[in-house]
Amino acid sequence: MLARRVRKALQEIVGEAHARFDPAQLALYAYDATPFAAPAQPDGVLMPASAEEVAGIVRLAGAEGLPVVPRGAGTNLTGGARAVQGGLVLAMTRxxxxxxxxxxxxxxxxxxxxxxxxxxxxxxxxxxxxxxxxxxxxxxxxxxxxxxxxxxxxxxxxxxxxxxxxxxxxxxxxxxxxxxxxxxxxxxxxxxxxxxxxxxxxxxxxxxxxxxxxxxAPERRETLLAVFERLRDAAKAVCASMRSGVIPSAVELVDEASLRCLPDLGLDLPEAAAAVLVMEVDGSAAEAVRAAGRLAEVMQAGGACRVMRAADEAEAERLWKARREVGPSLARIAPLRINEDIVVPIARLPEAISGIHELAREQDVTCACFGHAGDGNIHVNFLLQPDRSGERERVERAVARVFDLVVGLGGSITGEHGVGTTKQAFLGLELGAEVVELMRRVKAALDPDGILNPGKVLPLPGLGRA
Ligand SMILES: Cc1cc2nc3c(=O)[nH]c(=O)nc-3n(C[C@H](O)[C@H](O)[C@H](O)COP(=O)(O)OP(=O)(O)OC[C@H]3O[C@@H](n4cnc5c(N)ncnc54)[C@H](O)[C@@H]3O)c2cc1C
Structure with a gap:
């Protein structure tokens, strides 16, 4: 709990209405969107309105040795916005x-x-x-x-x-x-x-x-959906699409486990569908139409059993739903899930996806993969069944094995979600101890007292896995 003197000084910086210290308000800011992350309650939540107010708070926090945790909407998936060492959350939403x-x-x-x-x-x-x-x-x-x-x-x-x-x-x-x-x-x-x-x-x-x-803004967008009976063919088609002379503006993959949890979207997908690719091309009207035609040819040559091309925006939206609905649908059937966002060089995508499914089978856990396959970034979702004993441990083992696989394929443990607290133990695995040490020196140079979002990104002592 903050001393009265400190609370008063903070209220003077941001105004009384924008400095929160009551337990109910603090509890609201103990979470972000990260699954399984323990709540981390701050000692104060401040809502600054200007850079000068932010600077005033940071100076006061420095003098008092208080952590400062900036926060946007709290949608990050790696524990980044939680005040794991207490201190002040700076809600930037004003x-x-x-x-x-x-x-x-x-x-x-x-x-x-x-x-x-x-x-x-x-x-x-x-x-x-x-x-x-x-x-x-x-x-x-x-x-x-x-x-x-x-x-x-x-x-x-x-x-x-x-x-x-x-x-x-x-x-x-x-x-x-x-x-x-x-x-x-x-x-x-x-x-x-x-x-x-x-x-x-x-x-x-x-x-x-x-x-x-x-x-x-591009003049026109064209949307396609290609259906494959073999996941590996879909992964190979992603690489082929990138070599086709067309640079798609999106190539999203949805695997069979993800497809199975979708509600009926009226797409009439064949029973044997093992994966779909939802793709978009954009540019001038002529470029977009030509690129969509070329992409459809590449998909057919790559083994797609069906290629659908949206005739208008409403149909494009319907095709995109096959991708957008995956996250919410998985959340409905498995409220407890761990979502990793690995990335590999796209030439290694077929090996990565089949390797991940193999690992999930070995560890006896359920896994669904979907995401931004065009740049090699796949969301690997482990769906926990809490009534099965030892499930959490099996999933944790599977996650560690996935990271080993991905790093071995020349990839990265995170393509876009960041490290936060959930991946800090694996940072050394990807970067090596020397680079992690270099990062520590950068942090120490810019934040010698370690007040800015402490306990994030860099492995905590004894936690690193090189
Ligand atoms: C349904 C869903 C879908 C998602 N899809 C994607 C996706 O497609 N691609 C993707 O990249 N991510 C995705 N995310 C993750 C998340 O939305 C992103 O990481 C997003 O950038 C977080 O923004 P935020 O405002 O919620 O930040 P927060 O979660 O509040 O904070 C994130 C990090 O930024 C820091 N921070 C916030 N504001 C500042 C600031 N002003 N200065 C310095 N540091 C700051 C925080 O300390 C924290 O470490 C998804 C999340 C959800 C829940």
């Missing part, structure tokens, strides 16, 4: 203004609490396009996206959040407010500290403003 959408220089200036979809819509109103599209875009915030370097289906063509960051305003652990990057498409003036902040999960600085790059 800083939710789109400060500018500049159509002439293809840029937007935003505060961190802007919901991602709101920027997508504001850009769209001016014929522009903000490509990063995490599937939580209607809820998550740009601050959270920047801190996690979020991706989504379109990353296969357009890349992840980092590719759209030109400049950031950041509050450092010292309480200094700095501007990193440049509002130009190119700049090589010194070390790229702006990129260092992206994906740093709130452990190196608190983002209080971002200048983001926008693109001209």
């Amino acid at each position: 800083m939710d203004r789109i400060l500018a959408v500049d159509a002439d220089s293809f840029q937007a200036v935003v505060q961190p609490g802007v919901v991602t979809e709101d920027l997508q819509e504001a850009a769209g109103e001016q014929g522009l396009f903000y490509p990063p599209d995490p599937q939580s875009a209607d809820t998550c915030t740009l601050g959270g996206n920047l801190a996690e370097n979020a991706g989504g289906p379109r990353a296969v063509k357009y890349g992840v959040t980092r590719q759209y960051v030109l400049a950031l305003q950041v509050v450092l652990a010292s309480g200094q407010i700095v501007r990193l990057g440049a509002r130009t498409l190119k700049s090589v003036a010194g070390y790229d500290l702006c990129s260092l902040m992206v994906g740093s999960e709130g452990t190196l600085g608190i983002i209080t403003e971002a200048t983001l790059r926008l693109l001209p």
